[in-house]
Amino acid sequence: MNAAVFDAQEFRKALGAFATGVTIITTSGADGAPVGLTANSFNSVSLDPPMVLWSLANSAASLGTFRRAEYWAVHVLASDQEELSARFARRGIDKFAGLEYDAGRGGIPLLRGCMARFVCRTASQYEGGDHLIFVGEVLDFDRSEAAPLVFHAGRYAHATHRDSQATRPREAALAGSFSEDFLGYLLGRSHFAFFGQLRDSLEREGLNDMEFYVLSTLSLQPILSDEELARGLPGIAEERWQQALDSLVMRGFAHTRQRDGVAYELSERGRRCALRLISQAKALESKVLERFDAGEAAALKSLLGRLLGAIDEGADAIWKPR
Amino acid sequence: MNAAVFDAQEFRKALGAFATGVTIITTSGADGAPVGLTANSFNSVSLDPPMVLWSLANSAASLGTFRRAEYWAVHVLASDQEELSARFARRGIDKFAGLEYDAGRGGIPLLRGCMARFVCRTASQYEGGDHLIFVGEVLDFDRSEAAPLVFHAGRYAHATHRDSQATRPREAALAGSFSEDFLGYLLGRSHFAFFGQLRDSLEREGLNDMEFYVLSTLSLQPILSDEELARGLPGIAEERWQQALDSLVMRGFAHTRQRDGVAYELSERGRRCALRLISQAKALESKVLERFDAGEAAALKSLLGRLLGAIDEGADAIWKPR
Numbered sequence: 001m002n003a004a005v006f007d008a009q010e011f012r013k014a015l016g017a018f019a020t021g022v023t024i025i026t027t028s029g030a031d032g033a034p035v036g037l038t039a040n041s042f043n044s045v046s047l048d049p050p051m052v053l054w055s056l057a058n059s060a061a062s063l064g065t066f067r068r069a070e071y072w073a074v075h076v077l078a079s080d081q082e083e084l085s086a087r088f089a090r091r092g093i094d095k096f097a098g099l100e101y102d103a104g105r106g107g108i109p110l111l112r113g114c115m116a117r118f119v120c121r122t123a124s125q126y127e128g129g130d131h132l133i134f135v136g137e138v139l140d141f142d143r144s145e146a147a148p149l150v151f152h153a154g155r156y157a158h159a160t161h162r163d164s165q166a167t168r169p170r171e172a173a174l175a176g177s178f179s180e181d182f183l184g185y186l187l188g189r190s191h192f193a194f195f196g197q198l199r200d201s202l203e204r205e206g207l208n209d210m211e212f213y214v215l216s217t218l219s220l221q222p223i224l225s226d227e228e229l230a231r232g233l234p235g236i237a238e239e240r241w242q243q244a245l246d247s248l249v250m251r252g253f254a255h256t257r258q259r260d261g262v263a264y265e266l267s268e269r270g271r272r273c274a275l276r277l278i279s280q281a282k283a284l285e286s287k288v289l290e291r292f293d294a295g296e297a298a299a300l301k302s303l304l305g306r307l308l309g310a311i312d313e314g315a316d317a318i319w320k321p322r
Numbered sequence: 323m324n325a326a327v328f329d330a331q332e333f334r335k336a337l338g339a340f341a342t343g344v345t346i347i348t349t350s351g352a353d354g355a356p357v358g359l360t361a362n363s364f365n366s367v368s369l370d371p372p373m374v375l376w377s378l379a380n381s382a383a384s385l386g387t388f389r390r391a392e393y394w395a396v397h398v399l400a401s402d403q404e405e406l407s408a409r410f411a412r413r414g415i416d417k418f419a420g421l422e423y424d425a426g427r428g429g430i431p432l433l434r435g436c437m438a439r440f441v442c443r444t445a446s447q448y449e450g451g452d453h454l455i456f457v458g459e460v461l462d463f464d465r466s467e468a469a470p471l472v473f474h475a476g477r478y479a480h481a482t483h484r485d486s487q488a489t490r491p492r493e494a495a496l497a498g499s500f501s502e503d504f505l506g507y508l509l510g511r512s513h514f515a516f517f518g519q520l521r522d523s524l525e526r527e528g529l530n531d532m533e534f535y536v537l538s539t540l541s542l543q544p545i546l547s548d549e550e551l552a553r554g555l556p557g558i559a560e561e562r563w564q565q566a567l568d569s570l571v572m573r574g575f576a577h578t579r580q581r582d583g584v585a586y587e588l589s590e591r592g593r594r595c596a597l598r599l600i601s602q603a604k605a606l607e608s609k610v611l612e613r614f615d616a617g618e619a620a621a622l623k624s625l626l627g628r629l630l631g632a633i634d635e636g637a638d639a640i641w642k643p644r
Contacts, residue, residue, distance in 0.1 A: 008369060014465040015366040015374070017398045017438035019472045019481050021340035043365050044337040045377050046451025047330060052337070053450065055367050055375075076339045082484070116339035126448045128375065128457055129368025135450050143336040148474055150341045152481045159341050159472050159479040160621045162404070183607045184516050186626040188535055189556070191513035193633045194506050196557020213510055234511070235518020285505045291632040296625060299482045303614070303622040304508040310613040311515045 012154075019152040022077045024088045025054060026109045027069040034096045034109040035065050038089040040151050041131075042074055050138040052118055055131040061091070063132065069122065071106040072136060076116040079147035079295040082156055084111070105139065116143040147295025158299035194284070201280050205273050206251070210236075210244040212277065215266070218254055219274045223265040235311075334476075341474040344403075346410045347376060348431045349394040351387045356418045356431040359384060360411040362473050363453075364396055372460040374440055377453040383413070385454065391444065393428040394458060398438040401469035401617035404478055406433070427461065438465040469617025480621035516606070523602050527595050528573070532558075532566040534599065537588070540576055541596045545587040556633075 026036035037060070045051040052074060056063055066072060077085055088095050101109040104119050111117075120136025127133070150157040195202075195209055202212055217232045218224060224232065233241045245264065248254045253270035257263045266274060289297045348358035359382070367373040374396060378385055388394060399407055410417050423431040426441050433439075442458025449455075472479040517524075517531055524534055539554045540546060546554065555563045567586065570576045575592035579585045588596060611619045 006372060010465070011369065011372050011460070011463065014438045014440070014463045017465055017468075017470060018343035018345065018364060018366075019470045020342060020365070021474075023340065041365050041367070042340060043342070043363050043377075044340075045363070045455065046453045047333065049451045050328060050333050051451040051453075053375075053377075053455070055365075116336040118336070124448065124450075126446065126455070126457075128446075129371045129373040129459075131368045131373075133367065133375070133448070133455075133457070135448070135455070137451075138333070141333065141336045143332070143339055146339075148339060148341045150472065150474075150481050152343075152470055152472075152483075156484045157481040158484060159474045159481055160625060161474075162478045162480060162620075162624065182604070183611070183623060183626075184520075184603050185538060186623060186630070187509065187513040187516050188538075190626050190629055190633070191509040192535075192555070192557035193630055194509050194557065197633060198506075199557070199559065213514075216507060216510075233514070235514035235516065235521070237521065281506050282504070288629060288632045289505070291628060292625070298484075299621060300625040300629065301505060301508060302484065303482060303618060303625070304505075304512050306613065307512055307610060307622065308508070308515055310610045311512070311519060 016153045019150055019157070022085050022149045022151050023054070024075045024077065024084065024111060025072055026075070026111065027066055027072040028107050028109065029065045030068065032107055034101070035062050036088050036095055036109065037062060038085050045135060051123060051135055052120060052138060053133055053135045055128055055133045057131050059130070066134065067125065067132070071104070071108050072120055072122070072134070073104055073108050073110055074118040074120065075111050075114040077149040078113065078115045079149050079158065079298065081113065081149055085149060115146045115148055117141060147293040158295040158302070160296045160299045197284050198277065198281055201277060205277065210240055211248055214241055214244045215248060215253060215270060215274050216278070218264060218266050218270070219278070223257060223263050225261060225263045229264065338475045341472055341479070344399045344407050344471045344473050345376070346397045346399065346406065346433060347394055348397070348433065349388055349391040350429050350431065352390065354429055356423070357384050357387050358410050358417055358431065360407050367457060373445060373457055374442060374460060375455055375457045377450055377455045379453050388456065389447065389454070393426065393430050394442055394444070394456070395426055395430050395432055396440040396442065397433050397436040399471040400435065400437045401471050401480065401620065403435065403471055407471060437468045437470055439463060469615040480617045482618045482621050519606050520599065520603055523599060527599065532562055533570055536563055536566045537570060537575060537592060537596050538600070540586060540588050540592070541600070545579060545585050547583060547585045551586065
């Protein structure tokens with residue numbers, strides 16, 4: 001697109017192609033009042049001396065305060081600080097209300113729980129079109145291990161690290177066959193491997209995999225009708241889950257209730273058994289997810305959730321018998 | 323950390339907490355030779371006039387060329403351009419060798435296949451410690467829909483969009499129970515839902531889920547011993563997969579071979595059946611993954627792969643019978 005026919009919205013979209021972290025930049029006014037705003041125009045500039053930069057619209061209400069400020073602080077936000085980002089992006093509210101923060105050099109507010117913080121002294125202010133570029137010398141900084149909040153294409157995002165070459169999946173021997181990179185294979189193997197770790201516990205409770213799966217599904221709601229159960233167990237042949245359900249009822253883990261037709265609920269025994277297994281399964285989940293950072297664990301769950309949405313909704317039509 | 327005891331490596335790590343996209347910046351020398359380098363110090367500055375900035379080390383070999391350049395181009399890299407990023411980050415090689423590119427204003431090289439490109443005329447060059455800050459007015463730009471290449475904490479990353487509030491999982495009714503956010507539940511449900519879409523095809527081939535899973539595993543290698551099969555089917559009770567395997571052998575989908583003990587391979591019939599089902603499963607995979615961008619699909623597979631690694635390796639010890 002040529003600048004002669006420059007479309008501001010298209011230009012914004014093109015800029016949005018560049019992913020960034022999210023920062024909150026704070027300072028304090030002449031009256032000592034804390035000032036802050038969300039910005040993703042931050043970047044590093046220099047290592048020696050240590051310097052960073054960011055830019056602020058000439059039209060921003062806080063421009064005057066930052067222009068006159070000797071010190072300001074950049075807070076790089078962590079994955080769990082999306083709400084803080086939204087709060088400091090809003091106008092006309094007291095952004096610091098109810099927030100705990102510390103006082104840094106010159107009394108500037110320092111927020112807590114961030115991935116990294118840089119306390120800076122203004123080194124230069126440069127013109128940049130409708131923005132002013134602030135270059136600061138970094139006087140202090142700190143950092144903590146956390147997952148980052150990411151902004152891309154106008155939305156918040158998670159960052160997940162890529163595989164190194166060493167951990168990439170092997171190709172299959174049979175041409176045209178599944179490889180270990182095939183999604184269906186990964187789903188099946190992850191599922192079996194995960195529940196395989198619970199096998200001994202299940203055996204002690206006298207449950208097989210399908211019975212445990214139906215038991216878990218029953219624990220999602222106090223009482224479930226036949227149809228609700230079927231919707232909660234998509235992709236499983238009805239006779240398979242019915243058989244497991246009958247076995248649970250017969251052995252007193254669940255019982256039937258009348259509610260516009262047949263419905264099921266866990267018995268006290270079933271509830272206690274579910275709680276025991278669930279606490280073990282949750283411990284296993286925590287153990288396994290230790291290998292991921294918080295953002296990656298959230299990304300995995302979010303992607304699986306969207307995968308479910310995609311399977312339930314769209315794929316049905318093409319797989320009916322022809 | 324105070325600047326008085328400034329540790330350069332710690333400072334780099336703190337800067338790395340801020341996630342960025344990855345760009346390649348190009349220009350051409352007085353002799354017309356193309357010049358380019360990988361940079362993540364890019365950011366937007368101004369909308370009206372449209373301006374962007376980036377910074378370059380004073381020690382960079384190409385500093386003189388960029389200082390004198392009237393035009394330069396910023397290429398925002400897509401998820402599949404990690405190799406291009408690595409190539410332009412290297413020194414002492416001909417970065418443009420064998421690369422197809424177009425000539426932009428002033429003959430500057432424009433690379434292909436990028437997420438976004440900005441052709442700029444230098445507006446200002448500002449001092450920034452050991453770097454020079456280039457501010458450019460954007461003359462042309464273009465953009466394509468793609469997943470971004472992301473850099474965070476010194477490594478390449480994928481960006482995956484977050485759930486909106488509307489799609490966040492419901493909490494379970496039973497306190498302490500699984501919620502729909504529980505990983506084991508998501509894995510089970512995704513696996514069942516995915517294979518449920520293949521149920522009609524499996525029934526036409528006369529296979530149940532476990533027989534199909536064993537058949538797929540046999541297709542990974544030309545011939546598999548008992549132990550190799552067991553390793554390939556972790557988390558599944560031996561009698562379950564043995565029963566499926568026996569049924570496959572009995573019906574001529576696979577046969578046994580002697581190879582230091584019992585081993586198995588697909589028969590011609592099994593191979594043809596596997597190929598039919600696999601092509602359907604791959605079509606289903608493509609259909610489902612249409613809902614994700616390329617980076618997200620890769621992220622999902624990569625996270626599942628790492629999950630498997632974590633389960634296989636670490637979790638075993640804590641789940642043995644007590």
